[in-house]
Amino acid sequence: MTQPSEKEALARAAVGAPGPQRRTLGRRVRSTVSAYGFLGPAMALVFVFFIAPGILLLILSFTDLSSANFNDPWNIIGFANFERLFTDPFFPKILRNTVFYVFTTLILFNLGLALVLALVTTSIPRRTGFFFRLVWLLPRLTPSVVYILMWRRIGQADPYGIYNQLFPEVLGASGGNLFLGGSPWTFVILTNGFIGASFGMIIFTSALESIPKDLLTAAKVDGASMWRIIRDIKLPLIKWPLLFIATYQTLSLLTSFEYILLLTDGGPGLFTTEVWALTAYKRAFASYAGNSQWAFGATWAIVLVTVALLLAAVYVKLFKFNELIEEPRIENL
Amino acid sequence: MRRKTHSRTLIVLTMAFALVAAACGDADEQTTETVIVEVEVPGETVVVEVEVPAEGELVTLVARCRAKPPIEDGRCNNLLRGVVEANTTLEADGDLRRVQVEIIQDNPDAGDYVTEFELASSTGDAPDIIVAAAINIGTWAASGIIADLTDLLGDYPEFDDITPSLWAAMELNGRRYGVLQDAEARPLYFRKDLLAELGWAQDEIDSLPARLASGEYTWEDMFDTAEEAVAAGVVDPGFGWWPRPKQGPMFLAWYYGAGGSILDDSGALVYDKAAAQIVYELVDDAADRGIILETRLDGDWDSWHNGVAYGNVLFWFGGSWQWAEWAELFLQDLGGEEYLFENVGFGPFPAIAAGANVPTTLTNPFAYMVSSDTEHLDLALLVISKATTKELNTEHAVTSGHLGILTSQADYEPYTNAVFLSEVAPILEFTTFQPNSPFFSAWTEAYYLGIAGVLSGDLTPEEAVDVVVDQLGNELGDNAIIVG
Structure with a gap:
């Protein structure tokens, strides 16, 4: 069998006709082996740090393991922990809080502010843009506990909190306790948002910088306004980074709790800022009188992991991520 | 060849002997x-x-x-x-x-x-x-x-x-x-200078610890005084009375004071709805009167210590160990313990007229x-x-x-010379303990939810009781007995 000429291949591609099956078995095996070889280390990490703990969590969630009985053999109690979770009087509130926290932070900061920052810093002189992006990255370079302590010193009640000391009566707050005491959600979302925005900012900046300049120049020559350029050229061309950040940050926010733990510990009041991941942590590891409920904490965690996986599947389907990772058509010739 | 072998044997033997001798010598010289x-x-x-x-x-x-x-x-x-x-x-x-x-x-x-x-x-x-x-x-x-x-x-x-x-x-x-390491008293502290500013006579101030201990001065009286202090501008709104700012053993003493018991004869944990409701109503009353910030249970020890140590709060529940903290860490410049004795008094938690009507405190050694x-x-x-x-x-x-924690300290001079310890120790007459139970953790966290929910305005006292009963049922099932 003679190999088809380059001209023939191009012609087939032009009419969308399939090419002859040229890959031999040996090449396919080699290709598969090398693919798995490259993927191997990452897959091993995923197995050790995600799949194996996930399996352990699942097993643990069917037991009654706690500080009070962890030296005994594991006692399997079926779905009792799941029943307890879904009938918890505060389950609806914690669920609402989680949805509110994840999507408010995501839309306003991790996507919204990140996009604004990327658009602004790529529209000003390059060195100035770089400087501002660097400033926005500072929280990422700061250990999270230090970052939160700095925010606490801003938002604490008078006289410790700088804000409440300087502006005790702004926005009608009483007792000089605006942020941490008076508007804890504002504070939690701002704190998470400012650090969360920097990740999207870097990805969006990189995507925006890679847009061919001639497209933008042509649009300007045609008289397009700045808004039209953003709406009709820049945003469509950074569609994939936008969808990726939306997905990644949703999952990240869903499982993040350390900032809330350090800022408000889920309070003040009755589960005011308590989110799902924080509940899982508290159940498993935080107990004033010393009885940590590890199995029940694992139940909260495994349900959260399941929700996250389902959400990831929905995102992949909704955003058609298979189109992003499909082989370029030229490779199929 | 044989001579060479003999020489080697001799050298090895000599070295071995030398080593043994050295080891013996060391043992003789170094006994410790x-x-x-x-x-x-x-x-x-x-x-x-x-x-x-x-x-x-x-x-x-x-x-x-x-x-x-x-x-x-x-x-x-x-x-x-x-x-x-x-x-x-x-x-x-x-x-x-x-x-x-x-x-x-x-x-x-x-x-x-x-x-x-x-x-x-x-x-x-x-x-x-x-x-x-x-x-x-x-x-x-x-x-x-x-x-x-x-x-x-x-x-x-x-x-x-x-x-x-x-x-x-x-x-x-x-x-x-376990073996006792230390113990503590949890007093009600009050500011003498603020009471004087409110118009209390010196003998009224001096007799307050005794009136607290006798049950004559109750929670209701404390709240009335705190409300007056806020109305008179002696303290800011929300600064009349403070408990500790987060979950802790102190809140259980309120429950005991309201007549609640926690262990039944079989050793199961008890939640007395009537006693708990009295506690939640007290918290609700304090919030309504404006003598405590609705956000006071925010877990912020910094602002709490600042408020109580520097005289911004009229009444507060604290621990005896905090006396030393305030003297040492906050008030050194103002005179330390001397300043505290001059301006701060203490006694047991007041009696709750509607409850057991006896003063309480709690020790968590x-x-x-x-x-x-x-x-x-x-x-x-x-x-x-x-x-x-x-x-x-x-x-x-x-x-x-x-x-x-030792009986011999009762007449040990360095201990009896410590004025604060001598004066605070009688509060132990009213002390209570937390129960040692693997289920107490869930019990106390559920009970505290009611307090936090009422103070923040999320729950009425009645709703708080219902929520806590639900929570206890969910957390402890048959291991908690609901009464009252």
Whole structure:
């Protein structure tokens, strides 16, 4: 069998006709082996740090393991922990809080502010843009506990909190306790948002910088306004980074709790800022009188992991991520 | 060839003989080895010399302490100081072992500290000795991570000096799992200067502790006074009366004061709805009167200490150990303890007229516990016993504002000379304890939800009771009995 000429291949591609099956078995095996070889280390990490703990969590969630009985053999109690979770009087509130926290932070900061920052810093002189992006990255370079302590010193009640000391009566707050005491959600979302925005900012900046300049120049020559350029050229061309950040940050926010733990510990009041991941942590590891409920904490965690996986599947389907990772058509010739 | 072999044999034999002779010589000359243990803690270095016999063994015990530096450093440092005595005892007994103690002492959050010990125990890395609140005994004894000391305590005469009534806090099902380290009182503090500003006569102010102790001055009276102080501008709105800013043992004393009991005869945990509702109504009343900030239970100790130490709050519930903190860490510039005596008074929590109508307080002693993984239980108890002396315990008590735990301290001059300890100790007449039960953690967290929910305005007192009952049913099922 003679190999088809380059001209023939191009012609087939032009009419969308399939090419002859040229890959031999040996090449396919080699290709598969090398693919798995490259993927191997990452897959091993995923197995050790995600799949194996996930399996352990699942097993643990069917037991009654706690500080009070962890030296005994594991006692399997079926779905009792799941029943307890879904009938918890505060389950609806914690669920609402989680949805509110994840999507408010995501839309306003991790996507919204990140996009604004990327658009602004790529529209000003390059060195100035770089400087501002660097400033926005500072929280990422700061250990999270230090970052939160700095925010606490801003938002604490008078006289410790700088804000409440300087502006005790702004926005009608009483007792000089605006942020941490008076508007804890504002504070939690701002704190998470400012650090969360920097990740999207870097990805969006990189995507925006890679847009061919001639497209933008042509649009300007045609008289397009700045808004039209953003709406009709820049945003469509950074569609994939936008969808990726939306997905990644949703999952990240869903499982993040350390900032809330350090800022408000889920309070003040009755589960005011308590989110799902924080509940899982508290159940498993935080107990004033010393009885940590590890199995029940694992139940909260495994349900959260399941929700996250389902959400990831929905995102992949909704955003058609298979189109992003499909082989370029030229490779199929 | 043969001559060469003989020479080699001779050399080897000579060397072997030389080595044996050298070893014997060393054994003759060196009968003991001195090990100097130097431990630095903030503001202090404790140096301990340990002489180990040549055939003996030097055992290192690890002790873990949660202590606020520098005032509570005595918790672990006293163990170090006990090492010399412990080794003297070992030598006198002809025991060839010698002991030294390595301490790990800092001041983490109580929950983190507890979790750390539990996780360390699960991997076999637990310290030999842990100093923790007695309330942990219920869970730790049930899980078997701390040793049952009941049958061994009698071997150490020092423990006979411990105040008998305090042993109850060390017990689960009649067995003892800890040795008292310190105890505390939880007073109601009040500002004398603010009461005077409000128009109270000096004798009214001076007699307030006695009126609190007799039950004459009640919660209602306290709230009335706080409301008057806010109305008169003596304190800001929300600064009339403060409890501690987060979950803690203090809130259980309110429940006891309202007539609630927590253990039934079978040892099951009880939630008395009527008593709990009285507590929630008090909190609701305080919020309605504007004498406490609705956000006061925000867990912010910084702003809490600032408010109470600098005279911004009229009444507050605190701990005796905080007296030392305020004097040492906040008010040094104003005169320390002298300033406190001049401006701050204290007594038991007032009686709740609608409840048991008796004053209350609560003691949550700290205890030395020994990990069940330790290979040196007897040495651990020996060192603990040598730290349980009136000299060492008094030094810790006076420095940290804790109460003594030994009967011999009652007439020990350095202890009786400590004015604050002498004056606060009578509050123990009204003291209560938390129950040692593996289920108490869930109980107290559910009960506290009601307090937090009412104060923040999320729940009415009636709703709080219902929510807590639901929560207890969900958390403890048949292990909690609802009454009232």
